[in-house]
Amino acid sequence: MSPWEGWLDLLQQPFMQRALIGGLLTGSLGGLLGSFAVLRQLSFFSDALGHSALLGITLGILLGLNPTLVLIPFAVLFALMVSRLVDNNRLPTDALLNIIYSSSLALAVVALSFVDSYKGGIANLLFGDILGVSWLDLGLILLLLIGASGYLLLSRRDQILLTLDESLARSRGVDVGLHRLLFIVVLALVVALSIKAVGVLLISAFVVIPACASRLVSNSFNLYVPVAAGLGGGCAVLGLLLSGALSLPSGPSVVIVQLAGFLLALALAPRSKGPGAAG
Amino acid sequence: MAEMVLEVSGLTVRRGSLTAVQAVSFGLAAETDTALVGPNGAGKSSLVQALLGIIPHQEGEVRLLGHRLSRQGRLPEAVRAQVAYLPQTFPLVGRVPLTVAEFVGLGWDPAGLRWPWRGGEQRRRAVVQALGKTASQDLADRLISELSPGQIKRVLLAFCLVRPRRLLVLDEAQAGLDAQAVESFYNLLFQLRRTEGWTILQVSHDLEMVRRTCTGVLCLNRRLRCSGPPNHALQPQQLEQVYGRGYVPYQHHHAPSPPLP
Known part of the structure; x- marks a missing residue:
């Protein structure tokens, strides 16, 4: 069998088809949420959420429950608690988030070392195992993608005003508290449901890189969000195909393709005209 | 009697343990242009933010176009749509x-x-x-x-x-502009005020511009220290009440312009 035939054969395997669909959905979701998260300076927040997810998974394993089902409420509660802590603390946000994510990661790894059945699975948790996603996982991610897209589309005006300036948003009647809360909850759900496919260490790349690449090449907001989602989904599919063809680990392959996309965007990006370029 | 666009009575705004604005009362009649002046930390931004429901107020009453603003800052959408706010900057x-x-x-x-x-x-x-x-x-x-x-x-x-708006609230609209841009901004604002029938409340540090463009002045230093037309409220003895003794207004170096029509 030639490498080409082997690759085509791989594409016909149900696990690979699920992985491609999973990559498309997870990547699009990351790009969609990331487009707002990056502008609101929540990149590091999503990183902290991703790292803390390992603690949620560990909790599930220690309690003998389905880790994904434990992770969903854990991630949401954790995100809300961290968000409250960040809002009501004098410490710089990046320092606080650093403390949270490094300590939750350390706690989770130490706890996992006591669970014999998971000693070998830590790499999968850290870097993802997209080839292991089930139809149930895909269904949940699809539902979340539909829900998140609907929410962001319906509240587009409020989301943009909130991103621009909180006081301007409030003056226009935007319920800032509610939208911040909902966005954090959706971001936490995205992290919780994507962890299996993407891994704890790489989840923030799914949120941040496509959005940053899109920001570089987009000359309007109407373009920016769909391009970020498209880049996220497209890079994930390309990365998975590359990983299948070259027998590379799937999660890191996707991130490498995202990086290539970002570098391409950097090269293609129009040079910033800067304030007042046209007088 | 002129229609009142904004009525404020006994307004107190606290930010944490600090009382930013205390027992402030005033009203803005339709199509007037009023400046809110006072030193840094006098509570000007807190006052305008409370008037618009951006931050809550703890005591007193605010009525916008006859509708009461709730303590938490809620207002019927039909009323809110007629009010516009320009913050100093968008970081x-x-x-x-x-x-x-x-x-x-x-x-x-x-x-x-x-x-x-x-x-x-x-x-x-x-x-x-x-x-x-x-x-x-x-x-x-x-x-x-x-x-x-x-x-x-x-x-x-x-x-x-x-x-269409009725009330425009500007927080230091001239911040970040050079003298020429300030002049051109105020010319446009003044022209629009007349054509659109706006009532304007603007926070300002430029007392010269206030003197030339505004129909009324509110002098704030936590409390309302004085108010009235510019030729009354911007008298040195009134300004001392707001800014403290020995206050010397800064003279801008752009060419003196006649009052806007």
């Missing part, structure tokens, strides 16, 4: 890939959840018209991050113009 504006037309369109969209394509044609027409009134048509497709401070101010006025 994140440089990061957001938003065109001028998209930004002005946000001022047209009503509050609440709705599909973004609803009312697209009406929105587009309103945006074109608003940009035309502020001589900003050529900026429509530019990213707001690429605009000069003067251009941003014009676009912000277009944001206010895109729907």
Whole structure:
């Protein structure tokens, strides 16, 4: 069998088809949420959420429950608690988030070392195992993608005003508290449901890189969000195909393709005209 | 008797343990241009933010176009749509890939959840018209991050113009502008006030400009220290009440201009 035939054969395997669909959905979701998260300076927040997810998974394993089902409420509660802590603390946000994510990661790894059945699975948790996603996982991610897209589309005006300036948003009647809360909850759900496919260490790349690449090449907001989602989904599919063809680990392959996309965007990006370029 | 657009009675605003504004009462009649002056930390921004419901107030009453603002800052949407606010700066504006037309369109969209394509044609027409009134048509497709401070101010006025408004609240509109841009901004603002029938409340540190352009002045230093027409409220003895003894107003170095008509 030639490498080409082997690759085509791989594409016909149900696990690979699920992985491609999973990559498309997870990547699009990351790009969609990331487009707002990056502008609101929540990149590091999503990183902290991703790292803390390992603690949620560990909790599930220690309690003998389905880790994904434990992770969903854990991630949401954790995100809300961290968000409250960040809002009501004098410490710089990046320092606080650093403390949270490094300590939750350390706690989770130490706890996992006591669970014999998971000693070998830590790499999968850290870097993802997209080839292991089930139809149930895909269904949940699809539902979340539909829900998140609907929410962001319906509240587009409020989301943009909130991103621009909180006081301007409030003056226009935007319920800032509610939208911040909902966005954090959706971001936490995205992290919780994507962890299996993407891994704890790489989840923030799914949120941040496509959005940053899109920001570089987009000359309007109407373009920016769909391009970020498209880049996220497209890079994930390309990365998975590359990983299948070259027998590379799937999660890191996707991130490498995202990086290539970002570098391409950097090269293609129009040079910033800067304030007042046209007088 | 002139219609009252804004009525404030016994307003107290606390920020944490600090009382930023205490027992302030005043009213703004329709189509007047009132400046809110006072030293840094006098509570000017807190006052305007409380009047618009951006921050809550703890005591007193605010009525906008006859409707009571709740302590938490809630107001019927039909009333809120007639009020526009321009903050000093948007710190994140440089990061957001938003065109001028998209930004002005946000001022047209009503509050609440709705599909973004609803009312697209009406929105587009309103945006074109608003940009035309502020001589900003050529900026429509530019990213707001690429605009000069003067251009941003014009676009912000277009944001206010895109729907009919009754009250315009500006927080240090002249911040970040050079003398020429300040002059040109105020000329445009004054012209629009007349054509659009706006009532204006503006926080300002430029007492010369206030003297030339405003019909009334509110002098704030936590409490309302004095108020009235500029020739009364900006007298040295009144200003001493607000800024303290030995206060010498800063003279701007741009060429003196006659009062705006």
